[in-house]
Amino acid sequence: MSAPVAVPAHPPLSLLDDADLLLMLTIRHFELTLLDLFARGELNGTTHTCLGQEYIPVAMEGLLTDADHVFSNHRGHGHYLARHRDPRGLLAEIMGREGAVCSGVGGSQHILRDRYLSTGVQGQSLPVAAGVALQLKRAQPGALACAYIGDGTWGEGAVYEALNMARLWRLPLLVVVEHNGIAQTTPTAVQLSGTIAGRAAAFDVAHLRSDSADVAELRALLGPAVRRVRRDCLPLVVELATHRIGPHSxxxxxxxxxxxxxxxxxxxxxxxxxDHEEQFTRLDAQARAEVADVANAVRRLGPSRWDS
Known part of the structure; x- marks a missing residue:
């Protein structure tokens, strides 16, 4: 039998404004709804929820602008919802119903909308993000490309090729590592040699790490560094230690x-x-009801159609 894992005490989380908390709660209930729909046999294929990690895209979105490009991964529903606040379009996409973001051909992992792109292929987004960052440097100074990856993605060569180009060419590339300690079913400790900080340093790329789940604290920590990415056109690796509380898939x-x-x-x-019982109770009930309404509405829609 495994020994119990000690859980350290945490300071209280900062009080959020209603909009940020409602967004985090919407992502939480959206992901729980997906798992419920799969259990009921109403969804096909697979899905990767971000349960436990919802605060990361919400914190990051407060540091991004409409001119920035966001590149997501297989665990990207929270990234999309933080960017576009569109649970109905996303659920329709995943269920293949009318009103789907990509006419139902992208599903859970492959979504393109405006300056948002997700992919299920590990590491694939980083070279693309580097290319977009190069174009932004030339045509839209001050804008950046933000790419979300996991700790398991550091096993892909594309990560290192992209970091090498980004530093040599001085690109405004922001790499956000959601380090949840496990790559599908493999603990990071047995598949990642060294540290992410050390790997970034090998390319002379700046690195910041935090284990905070406090949105205000993360924005205060990362804000100056993100502004330097924009101003100086230098890449940055942000490593956020987090916890996946749901399954891989x-x-x-x-x-x-x-x-x-x-x-x-x-x-x-x-x-x-x-920490904030009154606000949480009020907005949690609101998010739960709104996501339930979205799910009921999307269920009644006809199948999506792709007109090529």
């Missing part, structure tokens, strides 16, 4: 029970409910 959570319990104990959702 639907039901395949292979972590021992003590590890799952420890991750759940660190969950921002539980902590914020204790």
């Amino acid at each position: 639907k039901g395949d959570d292979t972590r021992p029970e003590p590890e799952r319990s420890a991750a759940a104990a660190r969950d921002w959702y539980r902590r914020y409910a204790l």
